[in-house]
Amino acid sequence: MKLLFRMKDSSIFMKMMAVFLIVLLPLMMVTWFINERGASSIQTEISRSTLNTAGFYLDSLDKEVERIMQYLPNYVMDNDLMELAAIGTNMTDYERAQSITLIQKRLDLMKNSSPFIRESKAYVPMIGRTLLSVKYETGINEAEYAAMQHDGPFYVEPFVYWNDRLFLTMSYPTNTFRDPLYMVGIELSTAKIKEALQQIAGSPGGESMLLNVERGWVIGSDEKPELQDALKDFIFQKQSKGTKQGYEMVRFNDGRYLTVFKYSDVWKSYSVTCIPESAVLGPIQTYRRWFLWACGLAVGVGAFFSYSLIKLMYRPLMRLIHGFKRVQKLELIPLTIDRRRDEFGYLYQAFNDTVHSLKTLIEQNYEQQIRNQRSELKRLQSQINPHFLYNCFFVLCRLIKSDKKEKAYQFCLYIGEYFQFITQDDEDIIPLELEIQHSRTYVDMQTVCYGDRIQVRFEAAALPLRVPRLILQPIIENAYKHGIGGMAGRGDLRVYSEQGKDRFTICVEDNGNSLDEEKLEQLRIRLAHAGDRMDETTGLINVHRRIQLHYGKEYGLEVSRSSLGGLKVLIHLGME
Numbered sequence: 001m002k003l004l005f006r007m008k009d010s011s012i013f014m015k016m017m018a019v020f021l022i023v024l025l026p027l028m029m030v031t032w033f034i035n036e037r038g039a040s041s042i043q044t045e046i047s048r049s050t051l052n053t054a055g056f057y058l059d060s061l062d063k064e065v066e067r068i069m070q071y072l073p074n075y076v077m078d079n080d081l082m083e084l085a086a087i088g089t090n091m092t093d094y095e096r097a098q099s100i101t102l103i104q105k106r107l108d109l110m111k112n113s114s115p116f117i118r119e120s121k122a123y124v125p126m127i128g129r130t131l132l133s134v135k136y137e138t139g140i141n142e143a144e145y146a147a148m149q150h151d152g153p154f155y156v157e158p159f160v161y162w163n164d165r166l167f168l169t170m171s172y173p174t175n176t177f178r179d180p181l182y183m184v185g186i187e188l189s190t191a192k193i194k195e196a197l198q199q200i201a202g203s204p205g206g207e208s209m210l211l212n213v214e215r216g217w218v219i220g221s222d223e224k225p226e227l228q229d230a231l232k233d234f235i236f237q238k239q240s241k242g243t244k245q246g247y248e249m250v251r252f253n254d255g256r257y258l259t260v261f262k263y264s265d266v267w268k269s270y271s272v273t274c275i276p277e278s279a280v281l282g283p284i285q286t287y288r289r290w291f292l293w294a295c296g297l298a299v300g301v302g303a304f305f306s307y308s309l310i311k312l313m314y315r316p317l318m319r320l321i322h323g324f325k326r327v328q329k330l331e332l333i334p335l336t337i338d339r340r341r342d343e344f345g346y347l348y349q350a351f352n353d354t355v356h357s358l359k360t361l362i363e364q365n366y367e368q369q370i371r372n373q374r375s376e377l378k379r380l381q382s383q384i385n386p387h388f389l390y391n392c393f394f395v396l397c398r399l400i401k402s403d404k405k406e407k408a409y410q411f412c413l414y415i416g417e418y419f420q421f422i423t424q425d426d427e428d429i430i431p432l433e434l435e436i437q438h439s440r441t442y443v444d445m446q447t448v449c450y451g452d453r454i455q456v457r458f459e460a461a462a463l464p465l466r467v468p469r470l471i472l473q474p475i476i477e478n479a480y481k482h483g484i485g486g487m488a489g490r491g492d493l494r495v496y497s498e499q500g501k502d503r504f505t506i507c508v509e510d511n512g513n514s515l516d517e518e519k520l521e522q523l524r525i526r527l528a529h530a531g532d533r534m535d536e537t538t539g540l541i542n543v544h545r546r547i548q549l550h551y552g553k554e555y556g557l558e559v560s561r562s563s564l565g566g567l568k569v570l571i572h573l574g575m576e
Contacts, residue, residue, distance in 0.1 A: 047247035062266040085182035108133035118189035161217035212269040433462035454491040483512025512566035
């Protein structure tokens with residue numbers, strides 16, 4: 001609502017641009033909303049489809065591993081393997097070779113039972129050999145054999161991940177209180193697992209992996225190790241929250257990836273698939289680019305529309321407005337008519353006719369106004385002198401009665417200088433230096449009267465300015481008369497100046513104790529309405545009106561509470 005009220009007071013150009021934007025922006029917002037809703041729907045459907053695909057392939061892996069785990073005990077309980085592991089050193093070479101051959105046939109049968117089995121092995125410490133499906137090695141890899149032994153029961157944690165290889169192992173006997181006689185191990189093909197996982201992503205740039213958070217092993221491509229690290233942190237957070245499946249858009253470096261995850265109780269691992277957003281939302285990204293091009297086109301149309309408005313309406317209108325502002329400053333300059341047949345040509349011609357009429361009226365009345373203003377200045381200036389003359393004679397009489405002849409003589413000299421200044425009636429505007437000198441003479445006169453009871457700091461600078469006569473001395477006189485002259489204690493008076501950018505200010509402060517807030521507020525009101533009353537002819541109001549007549553309404557006197565405790569008067573004068 002506030003914006004509507006602001007637009008009501010704004011320019012026509014801003015109103016037209018606001019109407020243009022009000023029409024254009026909703027259309028762009030609706031288009032953007034439809035595009036984003038479509039992208040969200042497609043992303044949701046693809047996420048669900050990918051999650052279902054991940055579930056399908058993960059279930060296939062689970063069933064295959066469960067089948068291998070189901071048949072593994074049968075191979076472990078092989079009679080020939082038991083006999084070879086128990087009495088292999090006591091057997092003849094022929095018997096031992098025959099047993100090994102039978103065991104290798106069963107290991108080969110186990111290997112060919114699933115495409116996910118890379119190799120089947122039997123570790124027999126008694127004869128110090130590791131039997132494979134097609135051959136047997138001459139010795140046991142002690143590091144490998146130690147890694148194949150489980151920390152717990154087989155059915156709790158059947159997998160062993162060692163040197164980037166994944167194994168299913170089972171020893172005999174299965175208890176952990178003694179070293180096993182032998183161990184059967186199945187090395188799963190990580191390449192086949194990766195191929196199955198890659199079927200889930202199904203798009204270039206996608207990444208699928210099998211991640212065991214507790215054991216810290218990962219089966220996946222090594223093309224993007226940094227992405228794998230980021231996915232590990234992501235899955236760790238999901239596991240800590242107990243989330244077993246879902247999908248989410250994850251930001252990595254400068255890209256976004258649709259990440260689908262599902263937990264397998266068989267593998268004790270998460271299947272994680274991430275697909276680049278560009279692969280998921282390829283068509284939508286194209287639509288987004290089209291939308292951005294449409295936005296750019298709209299901005300171009302808006303710029304062309306704005307330029308047309310500025311050229312056809314705003315600039316001619318501003319020329320007319322600037323012309324009226326110059327008229328307000330009494331700069332009566334006609335406008336150049338460069339548009340002859342449209343509405344602005346008519347307005348320009350009417351403006352020029354008005355300017356010509358105003359020039360004629362001003363020329364007729366200007367001389368009379370100057371005479372009236374000068375007469376007012378003379379009347380106000382002349383009425384201040386009798387008031388001060390009365391005060392001077394009163395002080396002189398008091399000095400003579402007190403038999404202070406030297407002070408009376410000095411005071412007479414000051415009076416002479418003072419009235420020599422005010423009786424020179426040839427100029428109403430004098431140099432600021434002469435005005436300050438006259439005020440110093442007045443302060444010296446008051447020093448004769450008050451002695452050391454009033455301390456004066458006169459620090460006003462004399463700039464090369466011309467000011468109306470008698471604007472500083474009446475302010476100082478007011479400070480003596482109404483502020484510090486009647487005080488029982490010590491009085492302080494300070495006169496200094498400040499220079500601003502476009503004005504020069506003379507400050508008069510005292511520490512008088514007779515000024516309360518009510519009197520100060522009344523004085524401010526009288527200064528604010530000084531031009532409304534013509535009968536106010538003495539003191540601060542007199543000075544204030546004369547300064548405003550000379551410089552303008554923005555100058556004159558300003559009153560406030562002094563830091564010394566009394567009244568502070570600021571005399572604002574123009575720099576030009």
